[in-house]
Amino acid sequence: MARPSLDDIYSEHDEFGLLDLKQRGTRSGSATDRGVAVLLDVTCFVEQNGRLPDPEALSHDEMKLAMTWGAVKTSPTEKMIAADRLGLLDEKSIAPPRSWKDEVPEEAIPESLDDIFDDDELEVDPSLVTFQHTTPSSERVTPDHRAEFVPCRDFEKFRERFEIVQRALETGERKARAVKKWAIIEPIEGDFFIRNGLLAMIAEKSEMTSRGGSRDHRLRIIFSNGTESDPLMSSFRKSLSEDKTARTVQKVGLGPVDPEWESDQLELSGTIYVARSRSEDPAIREQRMILHKIGVTSQDVARRVADARNDPTFLLAPVDIVATYSLKNLSRHKVEDLLHRFFVSARPAELFVVDRLGKKISPKEWFYVLPEHVGQAVKLIEDGQLHLFHYDVATQKIVPN
Structure with missing residues (x-):
């Protein structure tokens, strides 16, 4: 059978309209x-x-x-x-x-952020300009006391120590090592550092406090130029890491088991103070006249309690110093430990404060005692007879064993 030609194909009936083409426009x-x-x-x-x-x-x-x-x-x-x-x-x-x-154009340049946000054509999601995880300025901790440099009134007590360390550095008996960046430094009393070209000695490391949710100490630092400062330990660490000339001064001895290793430890006299809280917390205010803090410090007492309202150790409130007792030739730490153990039965178990981060803190330096009771205990320590007495909570008296 012969194959159909194109003419045959086109002459057949177009059942599906395949050849029905529409004329396109011009x-x-x-x-x-x-x-x-x-x-x-x-x-x-x-x-x-x-x-x-x-x-x-x-x-x-x-x-x-x-x-x-x-x-x-x-x-x-x-x-x-x-x-x-x-x-x-x-x-x-x-x-x-x-x-x-x-x-x-100069007139189109906004002068402030307010001009930008006030633009009617600008549609900004309020969540983008609303601080949700930042403490408002009204709630931020504003310290009443800053660790400024002030003249050290009892510098003569430390002068000889600075001279000994300076000679040891010059003769090579002690080495000064550079402070590595981000190094974790745990200074203790008697440690020496070089900061901003001055010898610095840790004269006091006070009781643990809490700032911004972290635990910290207040330091008393004496400098070789006759000044002193009392920064938080975390602030002192930061100042060392930021100072490229900062150095740690090597201790005497071969290590912690060497008797000479602790030869720089200070046994300074100081002041025992009794503080009364001015807190407006009802639980504290109702017991204000019998609730007292017992502390020991080597620095000026007023300077020690200057920032009390920001310090959980002082119940986050200002305090009044109601009594002070001088220490002579006695270890501050030992005396403070003796007093706290002597009055431990009068320590309020339910006492606590809540810091700005909502963390509950229970200070251990507060007791239901009167200032005169502390005075009696101090006298017994000086006479070496404290171990012969105890504090009777029921009668609120110091009585013989």
């Missing part, structure tokens, strides 16, 4: 319709934004519209001219879009 007519459509899109854009579309816009749709407009406006048709009610085909009738490369 090229000029298509261009006219396209130009008018683009003009109408650009007109709508200008009415909404007050400017022509930017060919460098970040928006793909705007960039595409600008590029298309740039191509069709060069040869406008009569229909486009008739449909141009905003005069967009006249380039001088409307300002071109402003580029990021253009100079910004």
